[in-house]
Amino acid sequence: MPAFVPYLLHTLFPPTVLRPTEIGADVLIVATGVIIVTVLTRQKKWGWLWREWLTTVDHKRIAVMYLIAAIAMLFRGGVDALMMRTNLALPSVHFISAEEYNEVFTTHGTIMIFFMAMPLIFALFNAVIPLMIGARDVAFPRLNAVSFWLFAFGALLFNISFVVGGSPNAGWTAYPPLTELAFNPGPGENYYFLALFISGIGTTITGINFLVTILRMRAPGMTLMRMPLFAWTTLCTSALILFAFPPLTVALGTSLLDRLFHASFYTLGHGGMPMMYVNLFWLFGHPEVYIVVLPAFGIFSEVVPTFSRKPLFGYTAMVVSVVAIMVLSYGTWVHHFFTMGAGPSVNVFFGLSTMLIAIPTGVKIFNWIFTMWGGRIRLTVPMLYQLAFIPTFVVGGATGVLLATVPVDYQLHNTYFLVAHFHNTLIGGTVFGLLSGLYYWWPKMFGYKLDERQGKWAFWLFFLGFWVTFGPQYLLGLEGMTRRLWTYPLGLGWHALNLISTIGAYGMGAGFVVLVYNVVWSMQHGERDLTGDPWDGRTLEWSLPSPAPEYNFARIPVVTERDAWWAMKARGETTAVRVRPDEISALELPRNSAMPFFLGLGFFVLGFGLTFRWWWIAGLGLAGILGAMLWAGFDYEDRKHVHAEEIRRIEAALGRLEA
């Protein structure tokens, strides 16, 4: 046996990844991999997978890939959560070790924010935005695929840490000096910084892409103030991404320099300043929480009017408040460390600025309620999530104001009260919003509806499970329980509430199982959407067949007012979306490309090499990246020509061609 083999084995599989849970995961991963490979080979599907999916630049297919990845990550993050809750169910339970607990809470938070919420948001952006604004694709289709593959390979890099080398274990915030090499010698934190770095590049590109798409590619007549609100929130989210991710990139990059090349930006000795990292992180981190919640606001602004059969109440106020939130959210980051001694004037300033942000948020809540006022409310699953969102998110906002009250935060910072606050906003806001959007746009994405009855089961499990889980955590905060504790002694009186909280968590877990069942069942038996407009919708995407053809619009519609499709229907102009054969002309569509996949792969190899400081592997990855970029630079044939005849044939098959 060559000498390097034991070294390799010990580096890749140190004792920390040979615990029973990890071995179980290994077996599961290998088994799943074998099954997938076998099925693909048996059915001769490799070529199909490559041509139709892995190299696609079609925003609708990229959306589906984001969606699959996000649901897988929701599963992983959810299992992490259940492991934590199991360990906390009773005092002094040692279901998992402290080391494992620390890894699990770190991967839970990181995955839920960066690899679940973000891709789920991008799934909906991709699935909906071009259709909604009357565009044939996003502004930069190939970059869109680059974004996806950077995200996907970043997520892969992060997830293999569990079985190869060891997971990060310093929380999703990764504060130094705990992440310093001296305190954290394993590869775990390298994984964290590199995976976020790679997927962060993808996220930034997505931000630019949708910013340009919305600003430049709207259908004729769709002025900014005629845009659906989801387009507005996408615009603001993209702008937030563009300005919030650079500080994160700097924080990640400098931390990496500390760890890989012994720089001393944040180290204990040599004049490092850990607090600089904290500032940079939250300069990104607070806008980030709005990056994940603004899309939910947009979704509700589409769902509520549709299911109330009434236009959005106070459209202008809604737009103004989204923009206000976007701007204000850059001015509140210090509220995450009021207790780092910045002095009373700084704290008061940021306390007030944080409270200020609650006002536009309140305006939005009232406007949604008044959209329903005088409407005809249909209690479909998307609407149920909206109705659950209001109380849940209002409580989250209210507890946020408590935390923004500086002296109160001195007591509540880093307790379970804080944990409950941000789950109220993240689950009650982001997750409920995204689930609402998923049920709402599912027929548009896949051509069939998700079963409503099963959907309601999943909903009630999530909603009630949420409150049973997180309601008690507010009280635990008042009992002084701090976050990120892997276990606790009996005498503090924390056990009863923790037990209830754990029961609720399993309720939410059951909700996830029902949700997946709902999707799988509906694939076979779900009601097909033959009209393209199953909800009696208001915006342009509902004027298209479900799912939309590759080119989306055979003829780009002309918009004259808000809720364009609703207006067309009201005027009896539904034939407006039918086209005469002579109106169809040939199209240039973006052409599939393997470059994004290989670029992502290059980044993955680079990241893996850097994680273990194997420079030659890193060099290989870098060469791959440069190669892919050169290839992209000299590949001028990035468009394909589609003949008018073919479009006519497709439209005729869809029954949309005028005789």
Add this chain to the structure above:
Amino acid sequence: MALPHPRVRRAWVRGALLAGILGLALTGCGPHYVLLHPAGPVAQGELHLMVLATIAMAVVIAFVLALLAYVLWHFRDRPGRTAPYRPDWTHSRRLEVLWFVIPAVILTVIAVPMVGQTYALAKLPPKSDPLVVDVTSLDWKWLFQYPQQGVATVNYLVIPTGRPVLFELTANSPMNTFWIPELGGMEYTMSGRVLPLWLEASRPGVYWGHSGQFSGVDFEQMFFTVRAVGPSQFQSWVATVRRTAPAMTEADFRQLLNPGTVGTLTYASYPANTFPAVTHGFTLNGGMYMVMGNQPKDNASQPMGSGAASPSRTSREAMHTMPGMSGR
């Protein structure tokens, strides 16, 4: 009703209610709700503000919930519905101004006392003569040094009642927060910085403290106890420690810096240069900490220095060569 399984829903609601009641019954609003049972003026003030803010927010929550319930009840699409369908009513300047103003007013109610309280907490009470305790968080233990008394403890504190205690917080480890919930809010401990925090116990008792910032594998061991005793008892405790406890040697100190846990320890004295004098960070008056010894001391603007001018101070350079500060 558009919801197909009311039976299931009712069972769930009943289950949730039962769980809630059970939770309250099992835990009560007893003394382990430490934030609701303050034992000193700082925690008391913070609780006051918390109650005020909670009431204000409860008003908002109740209002929104009531409004939502009303709208749902009246405007649900069901047979026999009487409420008018008004698809054209999409805008009302007056209402929009109203729900801009109401939250603003409610937030002002919280904001005004918040500002006052924040500034108040940033100063020691006037004319007080605080006990100074130098706090260092270590992996995974707390070192408490009493510069005025010259004694030191690990993982427990003894403080006099009725007298402000000025904690000077630093770390020789990853960050932690120093928190005694019954006495008042937390503050970070960070290496290279000294942050001030004053707390006071109004009544004798034994309180627990803990860190709120995750600091590694034995973070869960960062609990400590605080014994608040009458002033004379405090003096006799100090005398006893001086008489009976061992002195902390350099070797002892270095031993403490090693990662690991220990129980409680008591020392009659401790070596110099084990607590940094120089650092970034703010004083209780909002000024910057100064380099001790390099600057003429102005007691009025630097209450930190008063009484705390112990021989254990050292220069910035010395701090960076402190054992354990590098090469760990």
